[in-house]
Amino acid sequence: MIEILLNDKAYEQDIRELLMAFYPGQPFSYQPGAEADFSVEGMVSKDRKEFSLKIISHRYQEPAVFPADGGEDLEEELEHIEEPIVVDYHNRTETKSKIKRRLYTLLVLRAGRLLPWGTLTGIRPTKIVMTKLREGMTPDQAASYMKKTYFTSQEKIDLAVRTTLREMRLLETLDCQEGYSLYIGIPFCPTTCLYCSFTSYPIGKWKERAHLYLDALFLEMERTAKQMEGKILDSVYFGGGTPTSLEPEELDRLLTKLEETFDLSSVRELTVEAGRPDSITREKLKVLKNHGVTRISINPQTMRQRTLDLIGRRHTVDMVKECFHMARDMGFDNINMDLIVGLPEEGLEDVRHTMEQIRSLNPDSITVHSLAIKRAARLNTMKEVYKDLKITGTQEMIDLTARYAKDMGMEPYYLYRQKNMAGNFENVGYARPGKACLYNVLIMEEQQTIVACGAGTTTKRFFPAENRIERCENVKDVALYIEKIHEMIERKRKLLTDF
Numbered sequence: 001m002i003e004i005l006l007n008d009k010a011y012e013q014d015i016r017e018l019l020m021a022f023y024p025g026q027p028f029s030y031q032p033g034a035e036a037d038f039s040v041e042g043m044v045s046k047d048r049k050e051f052s053l054k055i056i057s058h059r060y061q062e063p064a065v066f067p068a069d070g071g072e073d074l075e076e077e078l079e080h081i082e083e084p085i086v087v088d089y090h091n092r093t094e095t096k097s098k099i100k101r102r103l104y105t106l107l108v109l110r111a112g113r114l115l116p117w118g119t120l121t122g123i124r125p126t127k128i129v130m131t132k133l134r135e136g137m138t139p140d141q142a143a144s145y146m147k148k149t150y151f152t153s154q155e156k157i158d159l160a161v162r163t164t165l166r167e168m169r170l171l172e173t174l175d176c177q178e179g180y181s182l183y184i185g186i187p188f189c190p191t192t193c194l195y196c197s198f199t200s201y202p203i204g205k206w207k208e209r210a211h212l213y214l215d216a217l218f219l220e221m222e223r224t225a226k227q228m229e230g231k232i233l234d235s236v237y238f239g240g241g242t243p244t245s246l247e248p249e250e251l252d253r254l255l256t257k258l259e260e261t262f263d264l265s266s267v268r269e270l271t272v273e274a275g276r277p278d279s280i281t282r283e284k285l286k287v288l289k290n291h292g293v294t295r296i297s298i299n300p301q302t303m304r305q306r307t308l309d310l311i312g313r314r315h316t317v318d319m320v321k322e323c324f325h326m327a328r329d330m331g332f333d334n335i336n337m338d339l340i341v342g343l344p345e346e347g348l349e350d351v352r353h354t355m356e357q358i359r360s361l362n363p364d365s366i367t368v369h370s371l372a373i374k375r376a377a378r379l380n381t382m383k384e385v386y387k388d389l390k391i392t393g394t395q396e397m398i399d400l401t402a403r404y405a406k407d408m409g410m411e412p413y414y415l416y417r418q419k420n421m422a423g424n425f426e427n428v429g430y431a432r433p434g435k436a437c438l439y440n441v442l443i444m445e446e447q448q449t450i451v452a453c454g455a456g457t458t459t460k461r462f463f464p465a466e467n468r469i470e471r472c473e474n475v476k477d478v479a480l481y482i483e484k485i486h487e488m489i490e491r492k493r494k495l496l497t498d499f
Contacts, residue, residue: 001026001027001028001029001035001036001037002019002023002026002027002028002029002036002037002038002039002040003028003029003030003031003032003036003038003039003040003056003058004016004019004028004029004030004039004040004042005030005032005039005040005041005042006030006041006042006043007042007043007044008042008043008044010044010089011042011095011096011099014096014099014100014121015040015042015099015100015103016028017121017419018100018103018104018107018119018121019040019103019107020121020419021115021121021424022107022111022115024424035058035059036058036059037057037058037059038055038056038057038058038059038110039055039056039057039058040053040054040055040056040103040106041053041054041055041056042099044087045084048087048089049086049087050084050085050086050087051084051085051087051095051098051099052084052085053085053099053102053103053106054106055106055107055110064109064110065109065111065112066078066108066109066112067108067112067113067114069114073147073148073151074105074108074114074151077101077102077105078105078109081102081105081106081109085098085099085102086098087099097119097149097150100119100121101119101149101151103119104118104119104151114151114153115424116152116153116155116156116395116424116425117150117152117153117156117417117424117426118150118151118152118153119150119151120150120152120417121419122417123416123417123418123444124416124417124444124445124446125146125152125156125160125415125417125426126160126163126164126167126414126415126416126444126445127444127445127446128146128150128160129142129146129160129161129164130164130167130168130445132145133164133165133168139161139165142161142164143157143158143161146160156426159412159415159426159428160415162411162412163412163413163414163415163428166411166412166413166436167413167414167441167444167445170413170436170438170441171441171442171445171447174234174438174448175232176447176448176462176464177464178231178232179231179232179233179234179266179448179449180228180231180232180233180234180448180449180450180451180499181233181234181235181236181237181438181439181442181443181448181449181450181451182224182233182235182236182237182262182450182451182452182453183236183237183238183239183439183443183450183451183452183453183454183457184217184221184236184237184238184239184254184258184452184453184454184457185239185240185241185452185453185454185455185456185457185474186238186239186240186241186242186243186245186246186254186454187213187240187241187454187455187456187476187478188202188203188206188210188240188241188242188245188246189202189203189240189241189242189245189275189276189279190202190203190204190242190245190276190278190279190314203242203245203246203279206478210246210247210250211250212482213455213478213481213482214250214253214254215482216481216482216485217254217453217454218257219485219489220453220454220485220488220489220492221257221258221261221262221453222261223489223492223493224261224451224453224489224492225261225262225263227492227493227496227499228262228451228496228499229263231499232266233262233263233264233266233267234266234267234268234438234442234448235267235268235269235270235271235438235439235442236258236262236264236267236269236270236271236439237271237273237439238254238271238272238273239273240273240275242273242274242275242276242279243272243273243274243275244272244273244274244275244276244279244280244284245276245279248281248283248284248286248287251284251287251288252287252290252291255287255288255291255293256291258291259291268438269294269295269437269438269439270291270292270293270294270295271293271294271295271296271297271437271439272288272293272295272296272297273296273297273299274288274296274297274298274323274327275297275298275299275338276299276313276315277298277300277315277319277320277322277323278313278314278315278319280298280323280326280327282326282330285326285327285330285332286330288332289330289331289332293332294334295334295335295336295437296327296332296334296335296336297335297336297337297338298320298323298324298327298335298336298337298363299336299337299338299339300317300320300337300338300339300354300358301313301338301339301340301343302339302340302343302346302350302354303317303320303353303354303357303358304317304346304350304353304354305317306345307343307344307345307346307350310343310344310345311343311344317357321357321361324337324361324363325361333364334364334365334435335363335364335365336363336364336365336366336367336431336437337358337361337363337365337366337367338366338367338369339354339355339358339366339367339368339369339401340368340369340370340371341368341369341370341371341397341398341401341425342370342371342397343371348394348396348397348400351397351400351401352400355400355401355404358404359404359407359408362408364431364432364435365410365429365430365431365432365435365436365437366401366405366408366410366429366430367427367428367429367430367440368398368401368402368405368427368428368429368430369427370398370418370425370426370427395425398425398426401428402428402430405430408430408432409432409433410430410431410432411430411431411433412428412429412430413429413430413431413436413437413440413441414428414429414436414437414440414441414444415427415428415429415444416444446460446462446469447462448462449461449462449496449499450462451492451496452474453474454474454481455474455475455476455477455478455481456474456475456476456481457473457474458471458472458473458474459471459472459473459492459495459496461495461496461499470495471495472491472492472494472495473491474488474491475488
């Protein structure tokens, strides 16, 4: 248990997120006197010009340890560790940065270790780099800014800068003001994986009612397409869930509806997440091919059968290989494969085994995720059941996947982070030249309007002049989505008026 004692809650979330990065899975208390391992106390002065931070130990006091490779910038912060922080509450960004820098230094002292991303807890580190480059900084200057401001490690800075430069090259080919992208959500899966918190429902329970969902979705697609008439549609992405949980005839209806309602003449990519091998058949792949799908994902997550069984993936390693070869034989020339580092009971050699198997298949891109245990995942909601599972994510594992990707001729083209990631690492998409997924870059960098249809989806309208995003969300529950579809349509209409 960790106590958070504040006399002003303005920066409570930022403080809690940084604590979670150092101590994932730890519960928090806001009641003084709780039986806590230690407390973080943050006090704002009466005139609101200073913020004092300190750590109070209850159960034990670890000796203060400062890593030898802490870096000059962190050592400079250490020199002022006992002094209050001078703050300007009118500048939230600067104040937040100062508080997190001080708290990070205190936690480094207590834990005796650094975080690879430093004080960064947000999901889009490349967005920071891109902003600085567009403000006129050179890549080296942007790298120095990351190090000084966020204490990010040199390795992660290099990754962020290299990835951002590739993203910018992709974005330069788009008209982000007149163009948009389309996301269509299919919230069904064969089963729910142990770590999953996405909006998805077992297709078995909805098999006889999937047509009701499609009817509501088609209505939303029709109204959305009418509202977006005259705009340039750059990319289309079918995600979920697992879109190929639908039957072949349902997939055919869905893709036919897309063609009937939206102008696809300018679409540069059409992605369908086939995802789960236990949802893929030759008939379904034929439907995708007949409708001009240009990119698919076949996602094993791991190539260790015992892990697949443990996490609730109802398919075999051989099924992954069979589906991949079937898709290749049918002419799919842009196949992505998703992998997860840090799965329960897996170590470095398990990751090496998976990467060897993936290399033998020779996909066009891979996305390497670090395991993130979300609140709604069974690994979290059923902690007592899974408490003995060993979950390990290490930098060595991450480095191994990066080396394999490079050996396969791939370079990082997008990255993002999630809360509660194993090892506080990142998710990285690697692709061969010409095989990067444009939609993945757009959803992370928020440089274009993305219109979303379906249960649990979020439409994001981009305002280029102010470089900001406004959102509207559809309800997650499928039955409620069907019931309130007109309300979902009206929300989107209001957001996209005068787009």
